[in-house]
Amino acid sequence: MSPTVTIAALTFREAVRRKLVAAFLAITVALVGLSAWGFERLSHSRSLSSAEVAASLPQALILFMFMFSFVVALSASTISSPAISAEVESGVLQAVATRPVRRFQILLGKWLGLAVVLTAYAAAVCALEFVVADLVSGFTPPDPAGAFGYLLAEGLVLLTAGLLLSTRLSALATGVVAIALFGAAWLAGVVGTIGADLHVAALREVDSIARYVVPTDGLWHGTIYALEPRSILANAIGHGSPFYAGSPPSWAYLTWCAVWVAAALTAALIVFERREL
Amino acid sequence: MSLGSWAERTTPDGAPTAVVPSMDASTMKLRAGSPSSPAVHAVDLAKRYRHTVALRGLSMTVRRGEVFGFLGPNGAGKTTTVKLLLGLARPTSGEALVLGSPAGDIETRRRIGYLPELFRFQHWLTAREVLGLHAKLLRLKRRERCADEALATVGLARRGDDKVASFSKGMQQRLGLAVALLGEPELVVLDEPTSALDPVGRHEVREIVRGLKQRGSTVFLNTHLLEEAEQICDRVTVIDQGRAVATGTLEELLGRRSVRLRVSGLPNGWWHCYARFGTWALEGEWLRLEGAATEVVPDLVAAVVAAGGRVEAVIPEHQTLEDRFLELLEAR
Numbered sequence: 001m002s003p004t005v006t007i008a009a010l011t012f013r014e015a016v017r018r019k020l021v022a023a024f025l026a027i028t029v030a031l032v033g034l035s036a037w038g039f040e041r042l043s044h045s046r047s048l049s050s051a052e053v054a055a056s057l058p059q060a061l062i063l064f065m066f067m068f069s070f071v072v073a074l075s076a077s078t079i080s081s082p083a084i085s086a087e088v089e090s091g092v093l094q095a096v097a098t099r100p101v102r103r104f105q106i107l108l109g110k111w112l113g114l115a116v117v118l119t120a121y122a123a124a125v126c127a128l129e130f131v132v133a134d135l136v137s138g139f140t141p142p143d144p145a146g147a148f149g150y151l152l153a154e155g156l157v158l159l160t161a162g163l164l165l166s167t168r169l170s171a172l173a174t175g176v177v178a179i180a181l182f183g184a185a186w187l188a189g190v191v192g193t194i195g196a197d198l199h200v201a202a203l204r205e206v207d208s209i210a211r212y213v214v215p216t217d218g219l220w221h222g223t224i225y226a227l228e229p230r231s232i233l234a235n236a237i238g239h240g241s242p243f244y245a246g247s248p249p250s251w252a253y254l255t256w257c258a259v260w261v262a263a264a265l266t267a268a269l270i271v272f273e274r275r276e277l
Numbered sequence: 278m279s280l281g282s283w284a285e286r287t288t289p290d291g292a293p294t295a296v297v298p299s300m301d302a303s304t305m306k307l308r309a310g311s312p313s314s315p316a317v318h319a320v321d322l323a324k325r326y327r328h329t330v331a332l333r334g335l336s337m338t339v340r341r342g343e344v345f346g347f348l349g350p351n352g353a354g355k356t357t358t359v360k361l362l363l364g365l366a367r368p369t370s371g372e373a374l375v376l377g378s379p380a381g382d383i384e385t386r387r388r389i390g391y392l393p394e395l396f397r398f399q400h401w402l403t404a405r406e407v408l409g410l411h412a413k414l415l416r417l418k419r420r421e422r423c424a425d426e427a428l429a430t431v432g433l434a435r436r437g438d439d440k441v442a443s444f445s446k447g448m449q450q451r452l453g454l455a456v457a458l459l460g461e462p463e464l465v466v467l468d469e470p471t472s473a474l475d476p477v478g479r480h481e482v483r484e485i486v487r488g489l490k491q492r493g494s495t496v497f498l499n500t501h502l503l504e505e506a507e508q509i510c511d512r513v514t515v516i517d518q519g520r521a522v523a524t525g526t527l528e529e530l531l532g533r534r535s536v537r538l539r540v541s542g543l544p545n546g547w548w549h550c551y552a553r554f555g556t557w558a559l560e561g562e563w564l565r566l567e568g569a570a571t572e573v574v575p576d577l578v579a580a581v582v583a584a585g586g587r588v589e590a591v592i593p594e595h596q597t598l599e600d601r602f603l604e605l606l607e608a609r
Contacts, residue, residue: 091395
């Protein structure tokens with residue numbers, strides 16, 4: 001077994017054994033239960049017409065998924081922030097780093113292990129929420145796999161950023177900065193939407209630049225698009241809202257996101273390689 | 278000068294000479310991995326951390342198969358040196374070879390065991406799992422057996438399936454020692470290996486170190502416990518403020534020796550007739566013969582008996598390492 005796989009397996013085992021996965025799953029089950037209650041109330045509402053219910057269900061799902069997007073972002077930053085810094089501070093890493101294993105194998109192993117944890121969590125979140133939405137309200141998103149993919153990509157961006165920061169900053173500082181980046185990127189998206197509504201080019205620019213600097217919000221809009229049925233898109237229901245996406249992210253943008261993750265991971269490798277333990 | 282040649286240098290205090298190594302690139306290449314190369318060979322190692330100078334041109338050689346004590350007060354640069362030798366940090370200048378390869382060489386790490394000063398392991402793993410992880414990274418065969426043997430050696434055989442989190446500090450240090458012993462390393466670097474152990478644990482560690490020496494391993498013992506070093510080290514280097522201030526065998530370092538003697542049946546002042554053996558000093562009922570080697574004891578006793586005296590006690594003594602250590606530091 002290569003050292004990278006050994007470290008990845010260790011990282012995955014740590015997340016499971018330290019009950020991180022269990023804690024996030026418990027939160028998720030509670031939130032899915034809450035969303036089930038919401039779907040049930042919405043689909044059986046007497047004050048809304050069937051057309052209004054049909055238009056509201058996708059928007060409700062998008063709102064619930066936004067909540068899960070935040071939980072995924074929180075889990076990505078929580079599991080990545082102590083990955084390097086806390087182990088250096090505690091001295092755990094020194095014992096491993098003096099073994100016949102290269103620094104890049106340690107870092108790559110950690111990234112892989114955390115990515116597997118995040119993938120499993122995002123898959124569980126999407127599966128639970130989509131099944132509950134279908135069972136309770138009968139609504140199935142048009143592209144559930146796409147929604148999962150964009151949500152996971154968003155988490156991986158934050159996970160990589162967290163790991164990069166963790167090579168230099170303390171676990172606490174990393175966690176705070178990673179969440180702040182996520183929040184700032186989302187806020188920039190809202191500002192861009194307002195700018196588009198008010199036809200203010202400067203505000204739209206903020207969103208355009210932010211989407212490239214921290215691509216979490218751009219990918220979140222991919223999740224939104226994957227959850228919107230054609231009826232919503234055709235009538236532009238929700239246009240002007242931060243929870244509406246008129247088009248999916250372009251291939252060029254997705255390529256940029258992949259380059260962003262690769263560049264952040266490379267930067268993390270370089271910084272960690274140079275760091276004295 | 279090549280790696281294979283050695284120059285004698287007098288230490289700043291004028292006492293025992295240190296083997297001063299030097300190296301050039303071609304020699305390093307030739308000697309890389311050679312079993313006859315020294316276990317550790319450092320030349321002018323210097324390390325600066327922003328405003329702090331941790332090492333100022335440290336040179337030393339650790340021979341294969343010896344127990345080498347690396348002594349110094351807190352903050353002398355001991356742990357920094359260990360980190361440089363293991364590749365955890367890079368020297369500002371100077372070079373070091375470990376087991377014939379540049380310090381930090383990946384493949385050479387397979388032949389090195391290391392107990393860090395800050396011995397911390399994944400507390401959510403069991404002791405056996407920690408050893409399994411390190412055995413995997415070392416690519417050892419029969420990993421379970423290796424782990425069992427290491428646990429038994431450090432007295433943790435019954436606690437192998439307990440989580441590290443439930444271990445006391447002393448037990449964690451024992452586990453660290455077990456990790457360092459995995460794979461029968463040629464060089465074992467122990468950074469303050471008994472700092473958390475009780476007297477029984479310290480005795481056991483000394484026995485383990487002796488066992489390693491018998492097996493042919495080199496032990497690099499980083500410690501400030503002089504009594505410990507005195508009991509198990511073949512040679513020591515004393516460092517202070519980032520520089521080696523003395524290197525040699527304990528015999529060489531503790532050069533000031535004496536013999537204490539209690540004699541009856543001879544008139545007072547009899548010792549003045551035996552000035553050829555050394556300088557005498559009266560200490561109550563005892564006489565101290567300064568600068569006398571153990572070898573003179575039979576001749577001395579024979580001379581006293583021939584003169585009609587009764588030798589009640591003879592105690593050969595030497596300066597303690599602690600006395601010598603303090604003397605070296607005060608001299609700076």
